[in-house]
Amino acid sequence: MDNNYIHISTVVASTCILMTTVWFFAIRRSSNTRRRVVKRPVGEASCRNYNIVKATVPRFSGLTLKFATTLSNSVLGGFISSVTASEANLYLFRNLQLDDIPTYQPRFPFSGPQAKVNEKCATDNLVLKKQKRSRKEFNYHSVSEFHQAYLSGEVTPSEVAEDAIEAIQMSEAREPKLRAFIEYNTFEIRRMAKESSDRYSKGTWLSVFDGVPVAFKNELHCVPYHRRAGSECFGSEQSVEDAAVVAKMRAAGAMILGVTNMHEFGLGTTGCNPGKLHGTARNPYNTNHYTGGSSSGSSAAVSSGLCPVAFGTDAGGSIRIPSSFCGIVGLKATLGRISYYGGAGQCYSCLHCGPICSSVRDVALAYALVAGPDPRDPFTVDQPEVTLQNFDNIDLYNIKIGIDWHFFRDCDKEILSACEKAVKHLEMNGAKIIDIEIPELEEARIGHIITSIAEMRPTIMNVLCDHYNKISCESRLNMSAASNISATDFVLANKQRTRTINFLKDIYQQVDVIITPGTPITAPEIQPGDLTYGTFDTDTIIDSMRYMFLGDFVGNPCLVVPVGFSQKGLPISLQIHGRWWEEDIVLRIGNVVEMACPPRPQPEVFYSLL
Incomplete structure (x- = not known):
């Protein structure tokens, strides 16, 4: 009887377990189908309070990062990456119903004449004939100074080329290596310099950039170098055609020094690259700190002279980000203003190409040269004329500046103090400060992340499958987290883009520009273990992108300008966000901001070419 009782009990228990399992996995409604969904009215802001969320994902580097990467790509990886994505707030839109029409490919209407292919923007008034220099203060050498030195015969492009070659070699011989350049060709540099020297001797120089040393990010085709996009997996063949911006600078007579370092695939904001062909670029102001990324090498090259x-x-x-961390000027123009033809990136609806220089004036000169329509890049075809009208007009009485103070103040105290002083300087020059509120900032931030990663993922996943062991741990971990993004997430993210663009259009009817700090933190310190396997630091990524995502998500022009230094001697910047196609106003205000910057100390690593 006891045996029969045990048998019956076992059968009943087994049946109960089986029925419970069937009910739980096959009949019960999942939490995904019964969660509470909040509907947001079309075009109406549902959250005007500052709502950017801090991440709670732990920092990984060294062997810990390698272990986490291995785990994330294992059988347990799906669960781990899902938790990571949830902690990073990437599932934000799954609780929202948005009925706005999605914006997958932003287009920005304009009034006035349309730009023509190869039409040149007048810049003669920007070229300074003579610059006042204080012997007591450190100053970078400007494009105009190189040009005037060549015209006067004080120095030739060939002589500058020799100094540049020596400086690059010295930057690689020091410890730690600067790693600004990853490829340069002394024969090519000397050839271009010789041709430029001959033109100056004959009085047939091509432009203000003739003979001026320039460099290009490893993401752009530049003959005869390799376009590797910061990875060992790309660029096995030398480039045979220049990217659009490279071709324009080459046609202007620029002396191309080579290609510069970058964060692998552009998937990071520190510039940390443990790859054998690249290494990590160092911040010229303190080589124990990061340059920022992903254009790490370009910023290190300019900052170090x-x-x-x-x-x-x-x-x-x-x-x-790297311009801010390295104390120089960087411009992201309106999406479609500068051709990206010849670039390796796949984040087509957020990706911009632009200049990094030591001054706003040089950024304006470079921007004027490379901006304009390019039939090979459909984004650029429909745009207004490029202008730099009123660049030197420092009277801002007709300029209205919008500041969302809750957003503005979400930064380190030293940064806030320096940026508030810059705002006071703008007021002293006649600008009117208007309080604004930018709605749904966290939604825009998550929308930007989802959109950019989803657009990049197909290309990188192909590389990941073929070259898994050659890709950095950070890139693998990023792609693992990205695998949790669904088609619905992508659609909702682009519906949010429509909302954010419309919110900003309303704000820009009240103001000419919006101002924020450049970054809320100064350049992060390189931690032990970072250089071997890389680092995955969500806090630093979110912090460094806090004032960046908006411009990329909606495609408007943004400029960072140095306005001071921390007590540790690390640069601090202000950022100017303008209306679409109004780079001229952004640059004009940036020129005034630059005047408020206290004297810049010479970087720890610096080379003078004049």
Whole structure:
């Protein structure tokens, strides 16, 4: 009887377990189908309070990062990456119903004449014939100074080329290596310099950039170098055609020094690259700190004086973050203003190409040269004329500046103090400060992340499958987290883009520009273990992108300008966000901001080419 009782009990228990399992997995409604969904009215802001969320994902580097990466790509990886994505707030839209029409490919209407292919913007008034220099203060050499030195015969492009080659070699011989340049060709540099020297001797120089040293991010095709996008997996063949911006600078006679370092695939904001072909670029103001990314090498090159002009790309702050951390000027123009033809990036609706220089004036000169329509890049075809009208007009009596103070003040105290002083300077020059509120900032931030990662993922996943062991741990971990993004997330993210663009259009009817700090933190310190396997630091990524994502998500022009230094001697910047196609106003205000910057100390690593 006891045996029969045990048998019956076992059968009943097994049946109960089986029925419970069937009910739980096959019949019960999942939490995904019964969660509370909040409907947001079309075009109406549902959250005007400042709502950016801090991440709670732990920092990984060294062997810990390697272990976390291995785990994330294992059988347990799906669960781990899902938790990571949830902690990073990437599931934000799954609780929202948005009926706005999605914006997958932003287009920005304009009034006035349409720009023509190869039409040149007048810049003669920006070229300074003579610059006042204080012997007591450190100053970078400007494009105009190189040009005037060549015209006067004080120095030739060939002589500058020799100094540049020596400086690059010295930057690689020091410890730690600067790693600004990853490829340069002394024969090519000397050839271009010789041709430029001959033109100056004959009086047939091509432009103000003739003979001026320039460099380009490793993401752009630049003959005869390799376009590797910061990875060992790309660029096995030398480039045979220049990217659009490279071709324009080459046609202007610029002396191309080579290609510069970057964060692998552009998937990071520190510039940390443990790859054998790249290494990590160092911040010239303190080589124990990061440059910022992903245009790390271009910023290090300009900041250290290796060249006055370099080009980067920006889909999440990759021009502006390293410019801010390295104490120089970086411009992300309106989406479609500068051709991205010849670039390796796949984040097509957020990606911009732009100049990084030591001054706003040099950024304006470089921008004027490379901006304009390019039939090979459909984004650029429909745009207004490029202008730099009123660049030197420092009277801002007709300028209205919008500041969302809750947003503005979400930064370190030293940064806030320096940026508030810059705002006071703008007021003293006649600008009117208007309080504004930018709605749904956290939604825009998450929308930007989802959009950019979803657009990049197909290309990188192909590389990940073929070259898994050659890709950095950070890139693998990022792609693992991105695997949790669904088609619905992507659609809702682009519906949010429509909302954010419309919110900003309303704000820009009241103001000419919006101002924020450049970054809320100064350049992060390189931690032990970072250089071997890389680092995955969500806090730093979110912090460094806090004032960056908006411009990439909606495609408006943004400029970062140095306005001071921390007690540790690290640069601090202000950022100017303008209306679409109004780079001239952004640059004009940036020129005034630059005047408020206290004297810049010479970087720890600096080379003078004049």
